[in-house]
Amino acid sequence: MKIATYNVNGINARLPVLLQWLEQAKPAVVCLQELKAPQEKFPLEAIREAGYEAIWHGQKSWNGVAILTPHIPAEETRRGLAGDPDDSQSRYIEARVNGILIRCLYLPNGNPAPGPKFDYKLRWFERLKTHAAQLIKQNIPAVLAGDFNVIPTELDVYKPERWLEDALFRPETRQAYQQLLAQGWTDSLRKFHPQQPIYTFWDYFRNAYGRNAGLRIDHLLVSPALAGRLSEAAVDHQVRGWEKSSDHAPTWIRLADG
């Protein structure tokens, strides 16, 4: 069972690339972030023609998340991250697929830091940790998949010294991520590739992809109940080189049958 996450940076602008990748990769679950489309502008018909169904939470201009599954829509269990009823940003959707809880998330960027946007990021992170801890406690098979906007370590950025003050790499951000992992979550990419630089994002400037000047910020964390089933984890980095691509690449894991 292949579970993927992909920050599309505009689902309508990205539709040809997304459909091409779906056809090649054939994932069983896809978490999408940054739809950048209101609820009614989600391109459901095109996605259906590609053999997928979707649940999604749109928003005008920014944010927006979705979960795609072949043939049958995922069984939605929640939309909107718990812990703040005043948070109106579409950054979280959750569903149960084949007995696995899929949490699709788009953590706030947080720049400029320090400042109110960084405060929002850290608060959002706290809510996520609280919510995630409940799954660990109950030993629920779950995957946290999405754009975390976290560079976990120096291995995950082409030039760490340039990112020290950035909201993606600041100590508070890295610490929050480590605290999340300490609950028992497995960072899937690092389980299989503990030492090599791996990136999931390359900005549009200065030929960043051509120079491999990237960041690893899209993550798939699996709960202890699933860790033993992890069989593969990778980034479809070639997609970043396609015409009209997102600045992120699809990232995925494979789970053995449970």
Add this chain to the structure above:
DNA sequence: ATGGCCATGAAGCATGGA
């Protein structure tokens, strides 16, 4: 050290992204 690019919304350019 800086700016470079891309998408959206709206009809210029401002804003957000990371």
